[in-house]
Amino acid sequence: MLSRQDVAALLTLDECTAAVAEAFRLRGEGKLRPSGMLGVLASGGGFHIKAAVLRNFFAAKVNGNFTDNPARFSLPAIQGVIVLCDAENGRPLAVMDSIEITTLRTAAATSVAARHLARSSSTVVTICGCGTQGRAQLRALARAFPLRLAFVWDVEIKRAHIMAKELGPELGIEITPAEGLATAVSHSDLCVTCTPSRKPFLRREWLRPGMFIAAVGADSPDKQELDPSILSSAKVVADVLDQCVEVGELHHAIAARATTREQVYAELSEIAAGLKPGRTSEEELIVFDSTGTALQDVAAAAAVYEKAVRLGRGARIEL
Numbered sequence: 001m002l003s004r005q006d007v008a009a010l011l012t013l014d015e016c017t018a019a020v021a022e023a024f025r026l027r028g029e030g031k032l033r034p035s036g037m038l039g040v041l042a043s044g045g046g047f048h049i050k051a052a053v054l055r056n057f058f059a060a061k062v063n064g065n066f067t068d069n070p071a072r073f074s075l076p077a078i079q080g081v082i083v084l085c086d087a088e089n090g091r092p093l094a095v096m097d098s099i100e101i102t103t104l105r106t107a108a109a110t111s112v113a114a115r116h117l118a119r120s121s122s123t124v125v126t127i128c129g130c131g132t133q134g135r136a137q138l139r140a141l142a143r144a145f146p147l148r149l150a151f152v153w154d155v156e157i158k159r160a161h162i163m164a165k166e167l168g169p170e171l172g173i174e175i176t177p178a179e180g181l182a183t184a185v186s187h188s189d190l191c192v193t194c195t196p197s198r199k200p201f202l203r204r205e206w207l208r209p210g211m212f213i214a215a216v217g218a219d220s221p222d223k224q225e226l227d228p229s230i231l232s233s234a235k236v237v238a239d240v241l242d243q244c245v246e247v248g249e250l251h252h253a254i255a256a257r258a259t260t261r262e263q264v265y266a267e268l269s270e271i272a273a274g275l276k277p278g279r280t281s282e283e284e285l286i287v288f289d290s291t292g293t294a295l296q297d298v299a300a301a302a303a304v305y306e307k308a309v310r311l312g313r314g315a316r317i318e319l
Helices: 004-010 013-028 069-073 099-117 132-144 157-171 181-186 228-232 241-247 249-255 268-272 294-311
Strands: 036-042 045-054 057-065 078-086 092-097 124-128 149-153 174-177 190-193 212-215 235-238 286-289
Touching (some): 004 092, 004 294, 013 099, 013 268, 013 294, 045 294, 057 099, 057 294, 078 099, 092 099, 092 294, 099 132, 099 212, 124 181, 132 157, 132 190, 149 181, 157 174, 228 286, 235 241, 235 268, 241 249
Parallel strands (some): 124 190, 212 286
Antiparallel strands (some): 045 057, 078 092
């Protein structure tokens, strides 16, 4: 049994990024089976179950997503557990808290995608959403690019000021709370949307040629952050195409007839494996539709488990 504190002590962002990058590459090379997902709505929120096999590990993550939790119950909006098993014989190996893994593996996927799809000279980023995920996203991108300025935006401007104060000294870059999202985005090379928004707030007319956008917040059919017209004019890369069509920004863009499934350029795994090139022009606008895949979860959970065994961390129990 591994608690949230155990997982946080065992998994760094750099380790998670390396594990996630390997998982996407192996999937692109055809060495991994497709991951699976099941979503179930509940009063006030919903649950999803994501499962995949990597090497000799199977992982199933059960997460609850209840946006009002922080205000109503002083609980995280997203929480759950990951069950890790031996994929050769089915033996349960570990049960671990999912919060740290979900946070880090999501930011890690953005980092992997951005390294292939963003301009390497990118120096300015806008982060939309100043919660735990927004912080992780900024930390991940600061490791991948020579950032000099980050705009942070939230519907509650106070949260943006708190994030700027916390992360500025840590990352050693200028972090500016954005009163107006349009101005911030129009001056950025990179943009990450990681909010629980149910309606689009990022507009096509604000975007610069050559931008990279990671759309992270939409992981269920009722969530949306991007105007569909953005996807109609961009090169779109999905983490998992089938999943994005069901629950991601692609879901809304296809419903609005702004694009089609066939117009999606690639899955990230194809690019990570070198089957398709990433960015091919300094001017192209690229959107990464990131709905979160169980391949990320099993990669991170396996790394946590192996390190826990090596260091003797966690509580051992008999089921």
